[in-house]
Amino acid sequence: MRTDWSSFKARVSNRLSRHFLATPLAWSGKEPMVSLTFDDIPDSAARVGAPMLEEYGARGTFYVSGSLLGQRSDHWRGADADDIIALRADGHEIACHTYSHRLTSDLDAAALAEEIELNRRFLEGLDSSIRLENFAHPYGVASVTRKSQLAGTFRSSRSILPGVNHGNIDLQFLRATPLVNQHLDDAGIECVFDETIKTGGWLIFYSHDVAATPSPYGCTPRLMRRVLDAAVQRKLPIVSVAEALRRADSAEIRAA
Template sequence: MISFSFDDFPESALRTGGAILKHFGLAGTYYASLGLMGKDTATGRIFGPADLGVVCEQGHELGCHTFSHCHAWDTATRAFEEAIIDNRSALHDLLPGVEFQTFSYPISGPRPLTKLRAAEHFLCCRGGGQKFNVGTTDLNNLSAYFLEKTRHRIELVKDLIDHNRQALGWLIFATHDISDNPTPYGCVPGFFEEVVRYAVASGANILPVVEALKALRSARM
């Protein structure tokens, strides 16, 4: 199982990254901090209101990233949970009837109590770790592999996909912007497309995070 996710949801993640996924008949997960909407940030220009509807129309998943992109470790647990609730309220105002089902911790891994509180709001929560998920897995802190960390080493990513296939794991890729001139937190379109192409060729089932979770749960029943 493989999932592709985008933290912060810069415009290019949908317009360029989403177009690449669509070319292969795939969908991804876009983790949005609605307080950043329309702003220029370290990961590029962030999505606008219309982009939220496009995500849903194209079959992608819209995930939560707190309202104000709160640091998962440095932010007090109560304030962090309030930012989750604020993000959900903002989503209801913009897209009535749409719900966040999964979550991505901004910037770092969470405090233990923060993880406990976040778990009350979502089916699963995703962190980092640069590895795939296999065996007994913490659904409140799923591992992910950030593509920008090896964006000049495609062979490392391909090896990871191969190992994930052999282990029958769940590999969640993450990044931010997809651009010809990416920020330090993103990658170029050619690299991203090569990763997607190799993932497809591996025979993996490629789904947004929430759909992958549901598929894995069904397979165990």
Template structure:
């Protein structure tokens, strides 16, 4: 039998990561407790936005097609530095894939260029990273107004939210809640669509809750595949979720279109 000290090296190696995760969760709680700005999300109709992070090619090939078959569109948050990256269980889309999404009526948003936790970037490095991604996205989807943003790893930063507020219409995090009433647009709440499949099937309860008490429900995921990663869903499960929102009478819109629908238009629109 090994002595307790034999476990110390492994425990020590995990400690910095554990501390960082705890610090990230604490930061997110502080961000929600002390909003930077407030908008009033109307509660007169149920609005749903389906969003994708990173974005794997299956989100384009399968996820976008499922949305379109239901007559709706989604928001795809792109990290230009991940373009075409091949990983063991997924491949990220390239510029041509981004152009295809735009041509099919979907929204392209910013997910930083290097997909790093913004807590670990200084302001100058973050500004350079965001500028790189802006150039990448503008090359595939030129636009005059500000885009929408999603935090890598859903991890916010108290010291950098003013930069993000100036640069983006909204910034989406996690939070497992529906946006209703007074809402901080720099830290929108969202529900994750991820494994196991039983969890995805149960997410219809959020749509039912939205019908009972309207607001803005944002859902996010990554890949849509018959063999999904832990951060994705199967096509059948995702299709059931989208169909449920449509059949229950939700107004399913991209993040940008939802903001317009709620009356939060950019200057010049």
């Protein structure tokens, strides 16, 4: 159990991280896009969520903690090694959490580097073609001191601070909207998509399990399909985080 002091420290660090831009990027004049991401990952994210994305010709980003694979928690069973291999073969992005799912704010530089390397070796051991380009802060909690370190290793790091990424953004603190039944309804979906169109921004969703009776951190297939349909209706590409960043780079090159 986390102590009151460590919880307080994590909250303060996360709040400060919103204002310290480790990797600033001007997200303007770019094509609006949508990304669906899944954390940890539950087996239903791989076996239900990924096939739903594929129905729409889309691909997602799956942030994996190697130590959680195949493990049962209070809410779901973790995906197994075969799920990771299948996701990669089907064109989805395998991305990085810390190996043991520890908060970056609890780690010094050496410990964070070790966690990342453990995860990298583990996942590349499953499929040598996996390249970890992007990171998500476990529990959505970022660290001011670790953001610069992550910037030297990953193209981006995703938070769980709601909002559309537009204007001057920080690639090491990407905003993300919960694709979670307890936090998102049809009106909320319309609102975030309207903002994405208005700002020409990048809308990232995050979730965990995809189930008829989801955990407090997951979504039903109906809610996920509602998001996918909203993107299609607005003719927005649904791409992985890695692909969104590649498209943003290409837009900058064309504009130069």
